[in-house]
Amino acid sequence: xxxxxxxxxxxxxxxxxxxxxxxxxxxxxxxxxxxxxxxxxxxxxxxxxxxxxxxxxxxxxxxxxxxxxxxxxxxxxxxxxxxxxxxxxxxxxxxxxxxxxxxxxxxxxxxxxxxxxxxx
Amino acid sequence: xxxxxxxxxxxxxxxxxxxxxxxxxxxxxxxxxxxxxxxxxxxxxxxxxxxxxxxxxxxxxxxxxxxxxxxxxxxxxxxxxxxxxxxxxxxxxxxxxxxxxxxxxxxxxxxxxxxxxxxxxxxxxxxxxxxxxxxxxxxxxxxxxxxxxxxxxxxxxxxxxxxxxxxxxxxxxxxxxxxxxxxxxxxxxxxxxxxxxxxxxxxxxxxxxxxxxxxxxxxxxxxxxxxxxxxxxxxxxxxxxxxxxxxxxxxxxxxxxxxxxxxxxxxxxxxxxxxxxxxxxxxxxxxxxxxxxxxxxxxxxxxxxxxxxxxxxxxxxxxxxxxxxxxxxxxxxxxxxxxxxxxxxxxxxxxxxxxxxxxxxxxxxxxxxxxxxxxxxxxxxxxxxxxxxxxxxxxxxxxxxxxxxxxxxxxxxxxxxxxxxxxxxxxxxxxxxxxxxxxxxxxxxxxxxxxxxxxx
Numbered sequence: 263x264x265x266x267x268x269x270x271x272x273x274x275x276x277x278x279x280x281x282x283x284x285x286x287x288x289x290x291x292x293x294x295x296x297x298x299x300x301x302x303x304x305x306x307x308x309x310x311x312x313x314x315x316x317x318x319x320x321x322x323x324x325x326x327x328x329x330x331x332x333x334x335x336x337x338x339x340x341x342x343x344x345x346x347x348x349x350x351x352x353x354x355x356x357x358x359x360x361x362x363x364x365x366x367x368x369x370x371x372x373x374x375x376x377x378x379x380x381x382x
Numbered sequence: 383x384x385x386x387x388x389x390x391x392x393x394x395x396x397x398x399x400x401x402x403x404x405x406x407x408x409x410x411x412x413x414x415x416x417x418x419x420x421x422x423x424x425x426x427x428x429x430x431x432x433x434x435x436x437x438x439x440x441x442x443x444x445x446x447x448x449x450x451x452x453x454x455x456x457x458x459x460x461x462x463x464x465x466x467x468x469x470x471x472x473x474x475x476x477x478x479x480x481x482x483x484x485x486x487x488x489x490x491x492x493x494x495x496x497x498x499x500x501x502x503x504x505x506x507x508x509x510x511x512x513x514x515x516x517x518x519x520x521x522x523x524x525x526x527x528x529x530x531x532x533x534x535x536x537x538x539x540x541x542x543x544x545x546x547x548x549x550x551x552x553x554x555x556x557x558x559x560x561x562x563x564x565x566x567x568x569x570x571x572x573x574x575x576x577x578x579x580x581x582x583x584x585x586x587x588x589x590x591x592x593x594x595x596x597x598x599x600x601x602x603x604x605x606x607x608x609x610x611x612x613x614x615x616x617x618x619x620x621x622x623x624x625x626x627x628x629x630x631x632x633x634x635x636x637x638x639x640x641x642x643x644x645x646x647x648x649x650x651x652x653x654x655x656x657x658x659x660x661x662x663x664x665x666x667x668x669x670x671x672x673x674x675x676x677x678x679x680x681x682x683x684x685x686x687x688x689x690x691x692x693x694x695x696x697x698x699x700x701x702x703x704x705x706x707x708x709x710x711x712x713x714x715x716x717x718x719x720x721x722x723x724x725x726x727x728x729x730x731x732x733x734x735x736x737x738x739x740x741x742x743x744x745x746x747x748x749x750x751x752x753x754x755x756x757x758x759x760x761x762x763x764x765x766x767x768x769x770x771x772x773x774x775x776x777x778x779x780x781x782x783x784x785x786x787x788x789x790x791x792x793x794x795x796x797x798x799x800x801x802x803x804x805x806x807x808x809x810x811x812x813x814x815x816x817x818x819x820x821x822x823x824x825x826x827x828x829x830x831x832x833x834x835x836x837x838x
Contacts, residue, residue, distance in 0.1 A: 265432055310816050311812070311816075311823075312818065332540065348827055348830070349809070368630045
């Protein structure tokens, strides 16, 4: 983020919000894409274990989402990331991603101005 | 701690995964049921293998020439010494000890150099042909003669391999065929020794091994001889008569050998272990899931018979299958599968380090519900032979009090008994098919679940 040397505090906060919004939108889109992929896989083979390659990226996106959602918006208090050793199935992952998508929507709505549908 | 079906590396506690090696790991008290096929050396793209084949054939032909020249005693004596190569441990002996041929058979083999003009003149191109000409010469004999002649090279190969993988070697005397002197000599070399009887062991390249030689009597009889000859005589001949016929009609053998040379592309190495195909695993899983619990109509036997190939295939190559064995405890027959712990992935290393499990025992129980006695049986067995880790494969999830029993066992004695059921088997079969994860990871999953349930 490049700011003028003597940027005001208001400017700084505004820029930070824009950056966060951009990050959030990126993670949200990636989460949607993963959910779509995993839903298709889950319908095809529900109980098949997801491979470690996919799980690595699912966990990466979940980790980034957790940073935004924090305890208040996280779908489950005792879930943060998948453990590869537990061999989660396609449907397990699809279920969790679906829950995260809903919570991200809720987070977005709660942080959006009602008149312009823009971020607060 | 006794090891079931011990291999060289198990004794020295060197973890090796068979799949990664270019030689079969020798067993200490029995032979590997594979044979060196000289034809594989002949067809090999490697000039070294071709040269070794030439050495084998020319050495064999040299003995024939000696015999034909009149030095019969010397030729017979040398041939007899070449007909057994215990050090390589290939064949079907249960004690790693074979018998040499007798003087009569040796004389018959070498007489071919006198009695068949073509051989007398040109010698053999593939000495495996003697199987088609002389009785009592089988695949293990061909393999042993080949190994004995190139023993000097095998010694070098063994020393290099042992050096590479850290298998201890010691000084020992060994007799070998000296190609330059064309006679058997004794030499002092450093080789791995069988700890039981201190006899030297030799390693053989996997690429030379087959279950049956490419040129063999059965193939000749089934695919060549019948068509060309048997019909003409309108009656079946005995093996002895066929061999005699071959000696008098050597052209027929020559043509058969030409045919085999032309088909050399199809001659491939046989693997030490073949996993069952995915389709077959799925069929077996379906069969297993359909077998009722208990012993009615030999259901337990059917369950065990189907589980053996499925587990051996699914867990390969991380766990090399050692043996399926039966034992009787408290009047009931118990079937176990024993695997070598290759320690090539983390969970297996942990199991080795924490529970001293050099081999992993999987006990099969076709029961509706696992009982405390089943756990105790396996626990007692572990105490006697295997570290402190065992797996009990059964049909349904263990009741909570039995699961608690295994946790108590861990808490009290640091023994780990995992209970896997049909759903775990189905998951293993699923990942075996989809290749998304490894079937061994299902065992790891159960292990982690178990450890998380244990008191910290």
